[in-house]
Amino acid sequence: MLRLEDVTILQDDFSLRAGLEVARGARVAVIGPSGAGKSTLLGAVAGFVPVAQGRILWAGAEMTGQSPAMRPISVLFQDNNLFPHLSAFDNVALGLRPSLRLGVAERAQVAAALARVGLEGLGTRRPAQLSGGQQSRVALARVVLQGKPLVLLDEPFSALGPALKVEMLHLVAEICRETGATLLMVTHDIADARAIADQTILVADGVAEGPFETAQLLANPPEALRAYLG
Ligand SMILES: Nc1ncnc2c1ncn2[C@@H]1O[C@H](COP(=O)(O)OP(=O)(O)OP(=O)(O)O)[C@@H](O)[C@H]1O
Numbered sequence: 001m002l003r004l005e006d007v008t009i010l011q012d013d014f015s016l017r018a019g020l021e022v023a024r025g026a027r028v029a030v031i032g033p034s035g036a037g038k039s040t041l042l043g044a045v046a047g048f049v050p051v052a053q054g055r056i057l058w059a060g061a062e063m064t065g066q067s068p069a070m071r072p073i074s075v076l077f078q079d080n081n082l083f084p085h086l087s088a089f090d091n092v093a094l095g096l097r098p099s100l101r102l103g104v105a106e107r108a109q110v111a112a113a114l115a116r117v118g119l120e121g122l123g124t125r126r127p128a129q130l131s132g133g134q135q136s137r138v139a140l141a142r143v144v145l146q147g148k149p150l151v152l153l154d155e156p157f158s159a160l161g162p163a164l165k166v167e168m169l170h171l172v173a174e175i176c177r178e179t180g181a182t183l184l185m186v187t188h189d190i191a192d193a194r195a196i197a198d199q200t201i202l203v204a205d206g207v208a209e210g211p212f213e214t215a216q217l218l219a220n221p222p223e224a225l226r227a228y229l230g
Pocket of ligand 1: 033
């Protein structure tokens with residue numbers, strides 16, 4: 001379980017409070033108005049944003065104050081975090097060995113992760129030689145390879161067309177189901193939440209609340225969400 005205990009995050013004059021629990025294996029959308037603090041919340045869980053007060057725990061172990069690399073977390077951002085000068089294979093392999101010195105078994109693991117996301121045979125291409133959707137798959141293969149129990153997505157597929165985005169979201173959901181990973185996904189698109197997240201955290205007015213059942217939340221939205229949905 002991911003647990004945020006009376007957490008307060010401060011960034012200059014912005015503050016966000018969060019006290020919530022996400023069950024292991026849940027797929028949770030994070031929605032709310034622009035600037036409400038969705039990315040900040042994910043950043044605090046990942047360890048990129050410091051917590052002013054409170055504790056963050058995974059499976060009962062405190063990770064507040066741990067460096068991002070020490071946390072049991074994979075993060076996928078909007079820009080995919082691919083290195084343009086490296087092949088797809090090496091971009092994925094970085095998730096395992098930053099030195100890129102891989103043994104035979106590790107090379108096989110990278111190849112398997114590429115195959116899992118449908119990129120078999122494309123490992124030698126650099127990002128510029130791949131389509132936008134394929135680039136997203138490379139970034140996702142790195143997440144697969146890392147095999148971390150908590151996966152954070154911050155609008156990772158928003159540059160893709162709607163059909164491709166849905167395809168990628170379903171692939172993410174499928175992978176999380178297979179591995180049992182818990183997913184937190186920031187999105188501006190309610191359809192994304194409906195598509196793959198049974199639960200939704202609402203970030204608005206300085207507070208992160210939930211998770212709520214997505215269908216129920218959307219059927220009967222509170223005032224802050226109504227204003228956002230328009
Ligand atoms: N490094 C920073 N220093 C100070 N303030 C910041 C910093 N990063 C973000 N903020 C502020 O924190 C608030 C929350 O930003 P955040 O990016 O988390 O919102 P968001 O809900 O993800 O927005 P969007 O949907 O537009 O991406 C905003 O008011 C923003 O200006």
